[in-house]
Amino acid sequence: xxxxxxxxxxxxxxxxxxxxxxxxGVPNNWSGKGLISAITxxxxxxxxxxxxxxxxxxxxxxxxxxxxxDAAMERLxxxxxxxxxxxxxxxxxxxxxxxxxxxxxxVPPESSGDLRSIATDRLAEYDLASGPENTWVITMxxxxxxxxxxxxxxxxIETIRNRIDQLGVSEPVIQEHGLGQYQILVQLPGVxxxxxxxxxxxSTAMLEIRQVFGGPxxxxxxxxxxxxxxxxxxxxxxxxxxxxxxxxxxxxVVARTSAVTGRDLRDARPGQxxxxxxxxxxxxTGEGGRKFYTFTSxxxxxxxGVVLDGRVxxxxxxxxxxxxxxxxxxxxxxQEVKDQSMVLRSGALPAGIAYLEERTVGPSLGADSIxxxxxxxxxxxxxxxxxMLVYYRGAGINADVALILNLIILLGFLGFSGATxxxxxxxxxxxxxxxxxxxxxxxxxxxxxxxxxxxxxxSAVDQGFSHAWITIVDTHVTTxxxxxxxxxxxxxxxxxxxxxxxxxxxxxxxxxxxxxxxVFDWILSRKQRGEALSI
Amino acid sequence: MEFFKxxxxxxxxxxxxxxxxxxxxxVAGVLSMLFWHGIPLGVDFRGGTLVYVKxxxxxxxxxxxxxxxxxxxxxFRIQQYGPAANDEVLVALDVRKTSEQALDQxxxxxxxxxxxxxxxxxxxxxxxxxxTISNYLLEKDPLRAGTEANQRYAAITQAxxxxxxxxxxxxxxxxxxxxxxxxxxxxxxxxxxxxxxEFGVRNVEIVGPQVGKQLRNQALWAILYSLLGMLVxxxxxFEWIYGLAAVVTVFHDTLITVGxxxxxxxxxxxTVIAAILxxxxxxxxxxxxxxxxIRENIKLMRREKLADIVNRSINQTLSxxxxxxxxxxxxxxxxxxxxxxxxxxxxxxxxxxILIGTYSSIAIAAPILVAYQEWRAGRGKRPIAMxxxxxxxxxxxxxxx
Numbered sequence: 001x002x003x004x005x006x007x008x009x010x011x012x013x014x015x016x017x018x019x020x021x022x023x024x025g026v027p028n029n030w031s032g033k034g035l036i037s038a039i040t041x042x043x044x045x046x047x048x049x050x051x052x053x054x055x056x057x058x059x060x061x062x063x064x065x066x067x068x069x070d071a072a073m074e075r076l077x078x079x080x081x082x083x084x085x086x087x088x089x090x091x092x093x094x095x096x097x098x099x100x101x102x103x104x105x106x107v108p109p110e111s112s113g114d115l116r117s118i119a120t121d122r123l124a125e126y127d128l129a130s131g132p133e134n135t136w137v138i139t140m141x142x143x144x145x146x147x148x149x150x151x152x153x154x155x156x157i158e159t160i161r162n163r164i165d166q167l168g169v170s171e172p173v174i175q176e177h178g179l180g181q182y183q184i185l186v187q188l189p190g191v192x193x194x195x196x197x198x199x200x201x202x203s204t205a206m207l208e209i210r211q212v213f214g215g216p217x218x219x220x221x222x223x224x225x226x227x228x229x230x231x232x233x234x235x236x237x238x239x240x241x242x243x244x245x246x247x248x249x250x251x252x253v254v255a256r257t258s259a260v261t262g263r264d265l266r267d268a269r270p271g272q273x274x275x276x277x278x279x280x281x282x283x284x285t286g287e288g289g290r291k292f293y294t295f296t297s298x299x300x301x302x303x304x305g306v307v308l309d310g311r312v313x314x315x316x317x318x319x320x321x322x323x324x325x326x327x328x329x330x331x332x333x334x335q336e337v338k339d340q341s342m343v344l345r346s347g348a349l350p351a352g353i354a355y356l357e358e359r360t361v362g363p364s365l366g367a368d369s370i371x372x373x374x375x376x377x378x379x380x381x382x383x384x385x386x387x388m389l390v391y392y393r394g395a396g397i398n399a400d401v402a403l404i405l406n407l408i409i410l411l412g413f414l415g416f417s418g419a420t421x422x423x424x425x426x427x428x429x430x431x432x433x434x435x436x437x438x439x440x441x442x443x444x445x446x447x448x449x450x451x452x453x454x455x456x457x458x459s460a461v462d463q464g465f466s467h468a469w470i471t472i473v474d475t476h477v478t479t480x481x482x483x484x485x486x487x488x489x490x491x492x493x494x495x496x497x498x499x500x501x502x503x504x505x506x507x508x509x510x511x512x513x514x515x516x517x518x519v520f521d522w523i524l525s526r527k528q529r530g531e532a533l534s535i
Numbered sequence: 536m537e538f539f540k541x542x543x544x545x546x547x548x549x550x551x552x553x554x555x556x557x558x559x560x561x562v563a564g565v566l567s568m569l570f571w572h573g574i575p576l577g578v579d580f581r582g583g584t585l586v587y588v589k590x591x592x593x594x595x596x597x598x599x600x601x602x603x604x605x606x607x608x609x610x611f612r613i614q615q616y617g618p619a620a621n622d623e624v625l626v627a628l629d630v631r632k633t634s635e636q637a638l639d640q641x642x643x644x645x646x647x648x649x650x651x652x653x654x655x656x657x658x659x660x661x662x663x664x665x666x667t668i669s670n671y672l673l674e675k676d677p678l679r680a681g682t683e684a685n686q687r688y689a690a691i692t693q694a695x696x697x698x699x700x701x702x703x704x705x706x707x708x709x710x711x712x713x714x715x716x717x718x719x720x721x722x723x724x725x726x727x728x729x730x731x732x733e734f735g736v737r738n739v740e741i742v743g744p745q746v747g748k749q750l751r752n753q754a755l756w757a758i759l760y761s762l763l764g765m766l767v768x769x770x771x772x773f774e775w776i777y778g779l780a781a782v783v784t785v786f787h788d789t790l791i792t793v794g795x796x797x798x799x800x801x802x803x804x805x806t807v808i809a810a811i812l813x814x815x816x817x818x819x820x821x822x823x824x825x826x827x828x829i830r831e832n833i834k835l836m837r838r839e840k841l842a843d844i845v846n847r848s849i850n851q852t853l854s855x856x857x858x859x860x861x862x863x864x865x866x867x868x869x870x871x872x873x874x875x876x877x878x879x880x881x882x883x884x885x886x887x888x889i890l891i892g893t894y895s896s897i898a899i900a901a902p903i904l905v906a907y908q909e910w911r912a913g914r915g916k917r918p919i920a921m922x923x924x925x926x927x928x929x930x931x932x933x934x935x936x
Contacts (some may be wrong), residue, residue, distance in 0.1 A: 001555050023818075031816070048877070051700070056746060058635070058745070063918065095861065129882040146777055178749065181749070192664045192665060192696075193664030193665075193666055193667070194639075195639075196664075198639075220690055226736075230557075239788055250849045252709055253541070267908040287665070307781070327777065354635045354636070355635065355639070355743070356742075356745050356746045357638075357705055357741065357742050357743060357746045358638055358639055358642075358739065358740075359738075359739060359741070360736075360738065361737040361738055362700065362705055362735070362736060362737045362738055363696070363697075363700040363701065363705075364699070364700035364701065364703075364704050364705030364735070365587070365705070365737045365738050365877075367701040368704065368875065369875055369877055371875075372873060372874050372875030372877075372878075373875065373878070375873050375874075375876060376869045376870045376872075376873040376874035376875075377869075379869040379873055380865065380866035380867075380869035380870065381866075383865045383866070383869060384862055384865060384866060385906040387861075387862065388866070391537075391858075423875075423878060424809060424878070424881060426807050427874065427881060427882070430866050430867070430869065430870050430874075431813065431863070431866065431867070431885070433866050434858075434862055434863030434864075434865065434866035434867065435820075435863055437859075438820070438859040438861050438863070441855050441859050441862070442824070442855055443859045445852075445854050445855045445858070448537070449851070467831075470827065471823065471824055471827045474772065474820075474823045474827065475820035475823055475824065477768070478765065478768060478816055478820060478823065479813075479816040479817070479819075479820060481761075481764050481765075481768065481816075482761055482764075482812050482815060482816035482819075483812065483813075483816075485757055485760050485761050485764065486757065486809055486812055486813075488757075489753045489754070489756060489757035489760075490753075490757070490805065490809060491750075491805060493805075493806060494805055494806060494808075494809045497809050497813075498809075501813070
């Protein structure tokens with residue numbers, strides 16, 4: 001009996017040391033400040049305690065679909081031209097909500113067979129269906145659309161991660177959010193300037209190189225009139241350029257599709273243009289270089305525009321074929337060139353992003369929250385400790401020891417698992433103290449009852465624990481199930497609460513039942529026969 | 536020391552008083568939800584822009600209102616946030632002004648409107664980011680730091696920002712205060728490029744309409760699943776009527792708690808929902824303890840009426856029930872009084888919830904059990920609240936013998 005007891009005591013002390021290690025690690029110095037910094041190293045603080053920025057982004061997946069279907073449309077037109085099939089119109093009737101839907105009008109019925117074979121050949125990922133009045137409707141295959149959308153989100157996450165990495169934010173969180181809504185969660189601890197971060201994330205940094213037919217014009221009307229015949233050619237569109245120094249908005253007439261896109265970009269660095277002014281110099285990939293070479297060889301003497309985020313940055317004449325490098329010049333500052341290169345380097349965002357939610361917790365609030373939370377926890381804890389001592393006397397010490405060990409194990413759990421401690425998480429710790437002591441109360445009340453019924457102390461303790469055990473399990477399981485549901489449906493701070501509550505209750509199962517029992521056994525083993533139990 | 540030793544209160548006899556009490560509070564809450572304050576939803580569920588601003592001295596809400604008006608902002612709300620000593624104000628914009636096209640436009644407008652008397656060419660140090668400050672110091676180089684400039688100024692910036700945020704709560708009143716954390720030369724240099732406004736932005740919450748709707752749905756699902764989980768678990772551990780009694784009890788608790796929020800016009804945020812789910816768990820716990828004792832006593836006191844068994848069970852567990860409630864209430868009260876403004880809604884829900892949850896296990900759950908059994912007995916059926924397995928075991932033993 002004594003031997004068993006010794007082993008159990010050793011186990012308890014070992015647990016204590018183990019979880020203390022979880023909280024503090026091995027502190028560099030043992031002063032008050034040293035210990036506090038050891039804790040903050042091990043225990044991961046949430047955004048609401050550290051300060052920082054929390055964003056939820058919507059990836060505009062339809063953009064990604066549009067890119068693919070626009071290219072498909074061009075391929076189709078070219079194929080029909082080559083096969084000399086006439087058509088009246090090929091366009092997207094509703095690009096906003098159905099970005100993949102292309103309608104072909106006016107194909108003569110005798111060419112429908114050819115049309116079908118072209119569709120199977122060149123537009124393999126699309127479905128062709130005939131519509132009313134001699135029209136044909138092309139839509140993207142559903143699996144492809146779904147996979148493109150998911151790909152867009154994954155790529156967006158990668159790109160954003162690259163950009164944030166280069167900013168040097170420590171421990172950012174960038175992950176998919178929600179279920180099937182194409183949303184991204186971004187959490188940036190310690191970032192007190194969300195505006196700059198958003199700018200860097202926001203720009204789609206869509207680099208494109210397109211043929212420029214005319215410009216710069218001072219207005220859209222001027223641009224249209226400047227074209228042969230007074231109207232835009234079929235394969236051209238209007239695009240904004242940079243503003244002139246006196247704030248005037250310029251317009252260009254550019255090709256609808258691009259010769260080279262951001263996907264073909266290999267590198268971008270701050271550099272200088274011919275005049276030594278800051279400029280971005282870029283390199284293309286092998287594939288991109290080939291495409292560019294083909295394009296420029298076929299368009300010697302024409303104008304090329306470098307388009308960034310849907311704005312024409314600069315226009316240059318193609319004097320001879322260019323293979324794989326170029327310069328984006330314009331009235332940039334050094335900082336702009338640095339930011340721009342970084343954004344281009346980290347890859348193109350496959351689709352635009354919109355912000356759905358933004359929260360910025362200032363570090364002053366974070367510090368205050370920690371202060372208040374810890375203060376409330378200490379006060380609550382002390383109140384409970386004192387009460388247990390007063391109400392249960394000797395057994396109160398038992399409960400208090402169990403409670404303190406419970407807290408240590410809970411915090412140690414947090415340290416080991418790297419789970420995040422949030423402000424509701426601190427509230428969870430406080431709640432664990434209150435609910436945890438319930439187990440002790442259950443057991444002690446039962447022991448008192450058994451003693452009243454005339455049982456010996458040893459037997460009363462035994463009965464107390466065995467009767468209370470099943471109720472303790474019941475109550476802990478139901479609360480943990482609640483916490484589990486909170487974890488699934490909750491966001492960051494609420495999850496922190498669910499986690500500390502669950503860890504705390506699990507620790508409580510150990511301390512209130514095993515540790516308390518061992519302490520009772522130890523006390524009983526030192527008592528004389530017939531001596532009363534202090535409870 | 537012992538409370539409630541040998542208690543013998545006839546709880547079930549008082550059930551009509553309990554019912555009246557519950558009815559009054561439930562109805563008051565429901566009326567408030569329907570006709571008075573409605574269900575006050577926080578920004579998490581409603582969407583909108585919230586900017587929490589702390590001032591260096593007591594803020595004049597009327598003056599602030601006039602400032603925002605002048606800047607062209609309409610449909611905003613200003614209220615004091617937290618205790619008056621904090622000098623904090625909350626400016627809220629409706630969700631209609633918070634669209635996903637320009638989510639942070641409202642915030643930018645508010646901050647701009649609050650900045651009065653901006654000296655030409657200077658930046659507000661109270662709201663400047665670390666990057667702005669360190670870039671400025673690197674450029675001006677007041678300490679002639681040479682090659683170590685990056686590290687030194689980074690450390691100085693951290694000290695300044697740390698002092699401003701952690702020690703002074705985010706708002707400095709005078710640049711001279713910084714002399715305690717850094718060189719006077721640095722302070723003099725900051726004086727040239729920075730001024731101090733009267734306010735510092737402590738916290739910003741901007742929730743677009745789409746997210747608001749998503750969170751509303753999530754909260755509802757969470758509550759639904761919780762109740763379902765409870766019902767299933769209790770059905771599995773006891774009889775179905777116990778499960779039903781527990782669910783009705785929990786529904787009663789939630790109703791009164793939400794009613795309390797409506798009556799006090801406090802906002803329900805996501806953390807409040809977490810608190811409500813927690814008190815559901817707590818109330819359930821309480822109910823289970825009593826049900827466990829009832830079940831145990833049914834095995835022991837097979838001959839007695841269920842009403843007497845239930846009364847006896849409640850009295851036996853009374854000590855434990857009141858103690859646990861008291862201890863948990865103590866901790867939650869500490870949270871409510873000392874836990875700070877951010878957790879205020881959460882701790883309010885728990886304070887109310889613990890009281891009501893404890894009350895309801897005795898006043899609602901137990902009477903439902905007995906009432907149901909009496910109803911079944913009245914129709915001549917076998918009482919179902921007795922666990923069936925006890926009967927079976929006895930039958931088997933009898934058959935063998």
